[in-house]
Amino acid sequence: MxxxxxxxxxxxxxxxxxxxxxxxxxxxxxxxxxxxxxxxxxxxxxxxxxxxxxxxxxxxxxxxxxxxxxxxxxxxxxxxxxxxxxxxxxxxxxxxxxxxxxxxxxxxxxxxxxxxxxxxxxxxxxxxxxxxxxxxxxxxxxxxxxxxxxxxxxxxxxxxxxxxxxxxxxxxxxxxQESVSTEKPLLLSMKELSKGHYLKAVQRITEKIQMGEAEKVVIARKLALQFEQPIPPVAALQSVANEQRDSYNFGLENGSQFFFGATPERLIEIKDGQAFSACVAGSIKRGSSADEDQQLGNELLGDKKNREEHQYVVDMITGVFDLLCASYTAASRPKLMKVRDIQHLHTPVQGRLGAESSIFQFVKALHPTPALGGFPTPIARELIRQEENLDRGYYAAPVGWTDVSGNGEFAVAIRSALLEQKNAWLYAGGGIVADSDPTQEYEETWVKFRPMLRALGGSLNG
Known part of the structure; x- marks a missing residue:
């Protein structure tokens, strides 16, 4: 009625x-x-x-x-x-x-x-x-x-x-209506933007960290893609959903532009008075076999650099939960989160919501986590502004929803792309610490580009 x-x-x-x-x-x-x-x-x-x-x-x-x-x-x-x-x-x-x-x-x-x-x-x-x-x-x-x-x-x-x-x-x-077409677009060109600047920025950041200016700084770079035909947003969503089944799939349209992606990283979820987050930092590629995959995962779990990066995130997120929750719990050791192209260290955190807390207060306090910004956060953000030379836009930022009851969920918009007609821009970054090597960091960004690049019809082999 x-x-x-x-x-x-x-x-x-x-x-x-x-x-x-x-x-x-x-x-x-x-x-x-x-x-x-x-x-x-x-x-x-x-x-x-x-x-x-x-x-x-x-x-x-x-x-x-x-x-x-x-x-x-x-x-x-x-x-x-x-x-x-x-x-x-x-x-x-x-x-x-x-x-x-x-x-x-x-x-x-x-x-x-x-x-x-x-x-x-x-x-x-x-x-x-x-x-x-x-x-x-x-x-x-x-x-x-x-x-x-x-x-x-x-x-x-x-x-x-x-x-x-x-x-x-x-x-x-x-x-x-007929099912959404899953045919991938024809990629005409892929251009690395400011590769030389990225390598020099990583080197300069590493030197500053060695001098004690910060402990970790995340530096990102981007690719520009051009296609033969405009890509409908629904085709991009369909493709990335097929490629990344264990991730948050999201899309936000604004005029002729469409920001979308498949991120493994939850920032905050509020459900019936409970708060949930995930500490995700530290990564390594997937293996070509189950044995190699396990070997790489064990290597990640025992890697000093990645464990330190991960602990920055754990300390920051649990600090926010301590402030905004009546009580909370966190796992004592990280586990492996495996998605199609990459493995991450992962530590879940859960808490009982404080009486005056809200999802936007969590988003404000958590963004950016050390996984996407660095540590200490204010210093890392300033170094990013000085050295990165990149407008991240909504990349690595909170995207999500809330409802009138206060429930909701926000994810961190990594593994993402901005689409506009025949053009797309892809973004990827990595955490720089005192012993980072620019070439290795550069290679790691290619692993992080792979999900969106594959979804849009590209490959790492030209």
């Missing part, structure tokens, strides 16, 4: 923002591929979509259109700004028990913009979040589709009826 959106019950009168009303309506829908739903969205709300699938493949979110967009404001703390604005709209929500919670999805840039030099990230602000007009969620065997409407109008019946028609059209298209 459809509800009327005039003469609402008393719940509306208690909203914290009486001039703004936030409506949501959920129906159950079966037999929908989330990628097909995402693709159907291009015909209704082109350039305003997102995609999220958690690493365990137990929950998928797709957003089509923008019922609300929240961005940073100059001169304010961007994490606090996003959280504050989101809370205001949550207080204005009108929903029934059967309706699923609306989600806010988006991400932050690694660093706030400080340079006027143009880069490929010009279309992405320092923070970009949106409530989708149409929200698909697949979890626990159920497929739900919601409409979200945020309006200052007193009469919303016609608006909502139009949205219901669009929702039904989206569902129909997703159910009957």
């Amino acid at each position: 459809n509800r009327k959106f005039t003469d609402l019950p008393s719940r509306e009168k208690t909203a914290a923002m009486p001039h703004v009303r936030f409506f949501t309506e959920t129906i159950e829908a079966g037999g929908i591929s989330p990628l097909s739903f995402f693709e159907a969205g291009a015909f209704i709300h082109d350039s305003h979509r997102f995609y999220w699938e958690n690493a365990s493949k137990t929950m998928t979110l797709v957003g089509i259109g923008h019922a609300l967009t929240i961005t940073d404001e100059p001169g304010t703390d961007r994490f606090d700004t996003i959280e504050s604005k989101w809370k205001h709209y949550c207080d204005a929500l009108i929903k029934e028990d059967k309706d699923m919670d609306p989600v806010l999805f988006g991400g932050f840039s690694f660093e706030e913009k400080r340079s006027s030099t143009p880069s490929e990230w010009e279309n992405f602000p320092d923070a970009l979040f949106a409530v989708p007009t149409f929200q698909l969620k697949i979890e626990n065997g159920k497929t739900l589709v919601a409409i979200n409407l945020i309006s200052e109008e007193t009469e919303t019946v016609l608006q909502f009826e139009a949205l219901r028609k669009q929702r039904d059209q989206l569902i129909h298209m997703a159910q009957v």
Whole structure:
């Protein structure tokens, strides 16, 4: 039964923002591929979509259109700004028990913009979040589709009826259209950007660490790819989902650009009052056989440099949990996290949420972890600004979602790429410490480029 959106019950009168009303309506829908739903969205709300699938493949979110967009404001703390604005709209929500919670999805840039030099990230602000007009969620065997409407109008019946028609059209298209094409694009060229600068930067950073200026600094570099034809975002998502099955698969569309990836690294998850994070740092390639793979894994577990890098991350994340949780636990020793191209040292951390804590407070406190920034964090970030000569954009930064109940999950956007029509930019980095060798660090970045490069039709053999 459809509800009327005039003469609402008393719940509306208690909203914290009486001039703004936030409506949501959920129906159950079966037999929908989330990628097909995402693709159907291009015909209704082109350039305003997102995609999220958690690493365990137990929950998928797709957003089509923008019922609300929240961005940073100059001169304010961007994490606090996003959280504050989101809370205001949550207080204005009108929903029934059967309706699923609306989600806010988006991400932050690694660093706030400080340079006027143009880069490929010009279309992405320092923070970009949106409530989708149409929200698909697949979890626990159920497929739900919601409409979200945020309006200052007193009469919303016609608006909502139009949205219901669009929702039904989206569902129909997703159910009957042909499967997403998995054919990879034809790669015309691949260009290493500033290889020489990267090698010199690693050398300079190593020398500064040896002089005691820092303990670890992460330096990244990028590749520029050009293709014969424009790459549809849905094809990129399909390809990377097939290639990286044990990772978070995500995509955030903003105009003609699409940021997507398959990251193994969770930053923070909040679920029913519990907080979960993962210390992921230290890596080595996969073996060509099971025996070699085990040998490489044991080598990683016993490697002094990688264990030190990993411990920086453990110390930092457990420090945040100590601050924001009522209690927490962490594994005493790291284990191996194995994904298709690489093995990582991995230590899970879990805690009981503090009374006043929130997911955005965790994101603010955790970003960047020493795995993507370095240690001590303020010094490492300054050295990155001085030496890296790279606009990371949303690479290595928090991307994820939260809902009106305070639950949510953010991942660290590594193994990622920025796509725009026939062009793509890929990013990879590594932790530099006192005994780092520039050539070895350079070779390690190729291992980290491999997942996205393969997904986009390239290879490391030309």
